Amino acid sequence: MDLAEITDPERPYTRRSFTALFLEGRALVARRFVEAGLSVRLDKAGNLIGRIEGRDPSLGVIAIGSHSDTVPSGGRFDGIAGVATGLEIVRALRDAGTRLDHTLEVIDFLAEEPSEYGLSCVGSRGMTGSLDGRMLDLVEPGGEPLRDALGRVGGDPDRLGEAKRSDVRAFLELHIEQGIVLESQSLDIGVVSSIVGIRRIEIVFDGEADHAGTTPLHLRHDALVAAAQTVGLVRRVAEELDREGSDYFVATVGILTVEPSASNIVPGRCRLVIDARTTAPALTTRFVETVDRESKAAAARLRVRRSAFTTLSDGPPVACDPDLQTALRRAAEDLGLKQTDLPSGAGHDAAFMSRICRSAMVFVPCRAGKSHAPEEWADRDAVAAGAAVILQAVQALDRS
Numbered sequence: 001m002d003l004a005e006i007t008d009p010e011r012p013y014t015r016r017s018f019t020a021l022f023l024e025g026r027a028l029v030a031r032r033f034v035e036a037g038l039s040v041r042l043d044k045a046g047n048l049i050g051r052i053e054g055r056d057p058s059l060g061v062i063a064i065g066s067h068s069d070t071v072p073s074g075g076r077f078d079g080i081a082g083v084a085t086g087l088e089i090v091r092a093l094r095d096a097g098t099r100l101d102h103t104l105e106v107i108d109f110l111a112e113e114p115s116e117y118g119l120s121c122v123g124s125r126g127m128t129g130s131l132d133g134r135m136l137d138l139v140e141p142g143g144e145p146l147r148d149a150l151g152r153v154g155g156d157p158d159r160l161g162e163a164k165r166s167d168v169r170a171f172l173e174l175h176i177e178q179g180i181v182l183e184s185q186s187l188d189i190g191v192v193s194s195i196v197g198i199r200r201i202e203i204v205f206d207g208e209a210d211h212a213g214t215t216p217l218h219l220r221h222d223a224l225v226a227a228a229q230t231v232g233l234v235r236r237v238a239e240e241l242d243r244e245g246s247d248y249f250v251a252t253v254g255i256l257t258v259e260p261s262a263s264n265i266v267p268g269r270c271r272l273v274i275d276a277r278t279t280a281p282a283l284t285t286r287f288v289e290t291v292d293r294e295s296k297a298a299a300a301r302l303r304v305r306r307s308a309f310t311t312l313s314d315g316p317p318v319a320c321d322p323d324l325q326t327a328l329r330r331a332a333e334d335l336g337l338k339q340t341d342l343p344s345g346a347g348h349d350a351a352f353m354s355r356i357c358r359s360a361m362v363f364v365p366c367r368a369g370k371s372h373a374p375e376e377w378a379d380r381d382a383v384a385a386g387a388a389v390i391l392q393a394v395q396a397l398d399r400s
């Protein structure tokens with residue numbers, strides 16, 4: 001809860017990556033790591049890593065983690081509940097006088113939320129060799145390239161290779177569900193079966209700024225009308241694809257900027273970012289083809305130039321490790337908790353960690369399924385139950 005106080009007073013629970021607020025929050029997390037007896041380091045991808053050596057270093061690492069950054073006007077549990085879980089598990093093991101055979105790490109991944117760069121999971125991409133030069137060259141509108149921001153928060157874009165891990169045997173992430181299934185069915189635990197694939201696309205329309213009073217409609221080059229038709233198109237195509245079969249498909253335009261943005265100027269430039277998610281990559285291909293074709297047609301009709309249609313990121317759907325899922329189900333059962341398997345419509349660091357090790361997640365209920373909003377809330381006992389499941393699974397893993 002202390003972390004929730006480190007926020008933008010104008011926008012509650014905001015600690016956007018790469019900002020002073022994020023760094024202040026991260027310093028608090030690092031202090032908690034040290035207080036818990038962890039050795040602490042920042043890797044070259046900007047991840048904060050707490051570590052406690054196991055009795056047999058040859059066995060490698062079991063890692064638990066999530067992220068401490070937030071979306072704008074976010075909540076108090078998205079991400080940080082998973083980092084706090086790792087800390088509590090370290091404390092519980094220490095209080096029980098238990099030292100694992102495996103080395104245990106608690107990880108606060110850098111920039112899990114898509115920052116102004118439109119790229120999510122920067123830290124876990126870096127830890128898994130999935131952060132490439134094109135991504136590092138992304139520039140936030142009017143700001144510094146991602147590579148410079150990464151250097152500013154303790155990473156090193158020129159030594160990212162050192163962040164790639166091969167010694168992690170298993171990764172477990174606790175996260176609030178950010179959906180309504182668990183609460184509506186009075187369930188305690190969600191064992192995550194898969195994590196949705198996410199494609200993010202930037203589209204820019206360049207028209208001509210003009211006087212809103214003296215420019216006849218047929219002479220305008222209105223970038224916002226082209227963008228608005230594209231936003232409607234995104235929703236229409238997503239509904240068609242989502243209705244089609246059993247696979248999940250959603251698409252959102254969460255960013256739309258208008259320039260010069262004045263009531264009496266015909267908009268000259270518009271930038272929008274599409275976030276498309278599905279459990280079936282073939283649907284994304286069809287979505288992108290349709291939006292590409294029809295947004296170009298809208299621009300032509302309106303005598304506007306579609307000056308950019310760029311994939312910012314493209315992560316495939318990921319199946320969580322089946323053996324870890326079994327261990328989590330067994331732990332929930334041993335603890336007498338009510339559970340279900342369910343897919344994740346949210347993206348997570350666990351998806352990237354699956355590229356280097358066995359990776360799985362536990363969801364805990366959050367009030368009314370609300371997330372990415374100040375109303376986000378999870379009961380302490382609910383998070384504690386999830387942490388107990390992960391602790392039990394970690395101890396079973398350690399013995400296996």
Ligand code: HGY
Nearest residue numbers: 112113114345346347
């Ligand atoms: O956007 C997401 O799915 C996650 O909350 N970062």
Ligand code: MN
Nearest residue numbers: 071078113372
């Ligand atoms: Mn989030």
Ligand code: MN
Nearest residue numbers: 078079112175
């Ligand atoms: Mn999250």
Ligand code: MN
Nearest residue numbers: 175347348349
């Ligand atoms: Mn996550």
